[in-house]
Amino acid sequence: MDKILLSLTLLLVVPCYLVCVANAKKLNITSDQSSLLALKACISDQPHNPLTSNWSTSTSVCNWIGVKCGSKHRRVMALNLSYMGLAGTIPPHVGNLSFLVWLSAANNSFHGSVPNELTRLYRLKGLYLRFNSFNGEIPSSLGLLHRLQLLSLRGNSFTGNIPTSLCNLSSLQKMDLGSNMLTGFIPSSIFNLSSLQRISVQDNKLSGPMPSIFFDMPSLQIFALSMNKLSGRLPRDMFHHLPNLQGFEVSSNQLYGEVPSTLFKCKQLYFLGLEDNNFKGRLPPEIGNLTMLSYLYLGENNFEDMKVIRILDLSINQLVGDIPTTIGGLKDLVSLSLANNRLEGSIPESFGTMRKAKSSSEVELPPLATWRRVSYQELLRATERFSVNNLIGEGSFGSVYKGTLSDGMNVAIKVLNLQVEGAFPRFDAECEVLRNIRHRNLVKFITACSNMDFKAFVLEYMPNGNLEMWLYSDSRFLNLLQRLNIMIDVAAALEYLHFGNATRIVHCDLKPSNVLLDEDMVAHVADFGIAKLIGDGDSITQTMTLATIGYMAPEYGLEGIVSTRGDVYSYGILLMETFTRKRPTDNLPEQRINMADVLVRLHKVKLKFLRDFEGGNVRVSTN
Numbered sequence: 001m002d003k004i005l006l007s008l009t010l011l012l013v014v015p016c017y018l019v020c021v022a023n024a025k026k027l028n029i030t031s032d033q034s035s036l037l038a039l040k041a042c043i044s045d046q047p048h049n050p051l052t053s054n055w056s057t058s059t060s061v062c063n064w065i066g067v068k069c070g071s072k073h074r075r076v077m078a079l080n081l082s083y084m085g086l087a088g089t090i091p092p093h094v095g096n097l098s099f100l101v102w103l104s105a106a107n108n109s110f111h112g113s114v115p116n117e118l119t120r121l122y123r124l125k126g127l128y129l130r131f132n133s134f135n136g137e138i139p140s141s142l143g144l145l146h147r148l149q150l151l152s153l154r155g156n157s158f159t160g161n162i163p164t165s166l167c168n169l170s171s172l173q174k175m176d177l178g179s180n181m182l183t184g185f186i187p188s189s190i191f192n193l194s195s196l197q198r199i200s201v202q203d204n205k206l207s208g209p210m211p212s213i214f215f216d217m218p219s220l221q222i223f224a225l226s227m228n229k230l231s232g233r234l235p236r237d238m239f240h241h242l243p244n245l246q247g248f249e250v251s252s253n254q255l256y257g258e259v260p261s262t263l264f265k266c267k268q269l270y271f272l273g274l275e276d277n278n279f280k281g282r283l284p285p286e287i288g289n290l291t292m293l294s295y296l297y298l299g300e301n302n303f304e305d306m307k308v309i310r311i312l313d314l315s316i317n318q319l320v321g322d323i324p325t326t327i328g329g330l331k332d333l334v335s336l337s338l339a340n341n342r343l344e345g346s347i348p349e350s351f352g353t354m355r356k357a358k359s360s361s362e363v364e365l366p367p368l369a370t371w372r373r374v375s376y377q378e379l380l381r382a383t384e385r386f387s388v389n390n391l392i393g394e395g396s397f398g399s400v401y402k403g404t405l406s407d408g409m410n411v412a413i414k415v416l417n418l419q420v421e422g423a424f425p426r427f428d429a430e431c432e433v434l435r436n437i438r439h440r441n442l443v444k445f446i447t448a449c450s451n452m453d454f455k456a457f458v459l460e461y462m463p464n465g466n467l468e469m470w471l472y473s474d475s476r477f478l479n480l481l482q483r484l485n486i487m488i489d490v491a492a493a494l495e496y497l498h499f500g501n502a503t504r505i506v507h508c509d510l511k512p513s514n515v516l517l518d519e520d521m522v523a524h525v526a527d528f529g530i531a532k533l534i535g536d537g538d539s540i541t542q543t544m545t546l547a548t549i550g551y552m553a554p555e556y557g558l559e560g561i562v563s564t565r566g567d568v569y570s571y572g573i574l575l576m577e578t579f580t581r582k583r584p585t586d587n588l589p590e591q592r593i594n595m596a597d598v599l600v601r602l603h604k605v606k607l608k609f610l611r612d613f614e615g616g617n618v619r620v621s622t623n
Contacts (some may be wrong), residue, residue, distance in 0.1 A: 032076045033061045038093035048085050075099035082106040085388045092117035104128035119144045132385045140165040152176040152208040176200040198222040200453050214241040224452045226251040233257035245451040249273035271452050296596040372447050427455045431526040441493035443526040456505035463519050468512035483578050489523035498564045502534050510570035
């Protein structure tokens with residue numbers, strides 16, 4: 001009897017339980033939908049708003065653009081609205097997305113304050129709101145998000161102090177509050193966060209001395225405080241607690257005194273920015289032990305007692321600006337090399353007093369170029385704080401914005417995404433190439449802007465976009481003569497790269513999107529991020545960086561072999577694509593082969609023709 005009663009009970013209870021679970025899951029999904037629809041209602045209904053038609057109750061939330069759900073519970077786990085051209089506010093309803101782990105609304109035009117209700121998102125690990133127009137104070141309640149690992153609020157209009165509550169985020173790895181209007185001191189308790197890898201608070205209005213108490217922060221790699229109003233001395237022992245520091249930038253502050261010698265024991269340091277302060281004294285000889293150092297900025301300080309230098313070699317760096325006149329005060333200087341930098345202006349008259357140099361060849365000066373200096377602030381103004389309305393292109397390595405400089409010049413500003421692996425070497429490689437080339441069919445390099453958290457190229461603006469737009473747009477058309485002229489321009493650019501310099505340059509990524517068109521439809525080859533320099537005695541080199549599939553030569557893709565012949569192969573693919581409007585990866589429906597296969601077969605036909613010709617088996621037909 002008991003068994004029968006138990007069985008009946010289970011038969012009644014289990015279905016009820018399953019129904020309740022199903023209803024609860026449905027209710028939760030409905031809650032996520034309501035929250036997202038409330039967000040949609042707070043976004044301006046503009047023509048280019050992708051949410052207008054896509055976020056609809058006729059489809060599942062998990063299929064909406066920018067939304068990612070969990071595979072089991074089907075709850076919203078990630079919301080990525082970056083680069084969508086959205087304008088509006090974030091409503092408190094977003095705080096009801098209780099399973100949310102990642103929230104990104106970067107590079108849009110959101111405004112207003114950040115709602116306190118976001119603190120309900122207790123699972124949140126990433127909050128990415130950079131480059132918008134948020135204002136007001138940073139909510140102190142964000143300190144309750146104990147799982148938060150990434151906080152990026154750069155490029156907004158936040159005011160007030162840095163909330164001390166952020167120092168409770170024990171899991172925080174990256175904190176980027178740069179380019180706002182924050183005031184007050186840097187909270188000393190922030191240096192209790194042993195998991196922090198990056199602190200970026202540059203370009204604010206922070207003041208006061210550097211915190212005097214530092215705790216061991218073995219994970220900290222980047223410490224960026226430039227363009228503030230910080231004063232006082234650098235604490236003598238601060239660098240003892242930062243053994244793995246890779247980048248330290250305090251440029252454009254009001255710091256003074258001597259630079260602690262312990263800084264030069266940070267063996268992994270590759271970026272050091274101390275310029276535009278009031279530092280004085282001598283730089284210790286230990287600076288020579290920083291073998292990883294790639295960027296060194298010491299200008300506009302009061303360093304002294306370095307007049308006994310005999311050999312000064314600053315060649316092959318990223319030095320910019322005028323040649324310092326104070327070099328002429330180095331009375332014992334025998335050899336000076338400033339070659340392969342980006343220095344500009346005239347040779348200082350004080351160089352005439354350097355009598356120790358035995359001949360003019362021992363003072364090696366760079367070719368003086370007319371690179372202009374553009375600050376990060378000017379680029380912010382030029383692009384309206386990198387507004388999505390000025391975005392003209394984006395890719396895996398960064399974004400390109402149209403901007404207008406202070407003198408009215410229209411430019412293209414290519415901003416690298418430094419979160420991508422290999423971004424720093426790519427920037428260095430492109431700098432190395434761009435500063436050594438000048439040709440009418442290559443995109444004109446105007447200048448570069450670089451600090452630890454921002455790297456950009458300022459290039460000539462091309463009003464007619466790129467070749468890819470013209471080939472595959474329904475509203476644009478290239479006639480046969482225009483296509484021919486474009487390919488002649490590209491060929492002229494390749495000829496210059498391969499044979500017009502002492503060092504051959506292999507582009508490595510020739511494709512339609514890297515061929516830009518000016519107002520006269522003259523083609524300019526662009527994007528030298530993975531270009532390679534080949535020495536005089538070499539014809540090939542190797543690389544681990546892959547080009548675009550479909551355009552790279554077989555030996556490049558299989559073995560990483562780079563040569564000028566690989567560029568010629570890519571040119572051939574580009575030539576076929578330009579005249580056929582068929583992408584190299586497109587399958588031809590009748591034959592199921594791609595463009596590369598076509599070229600291989602044509603090559604085989606050519607070889608057979610040559611063999612038959614040599615054997616006298618070729619017949620010429622008048623047809």
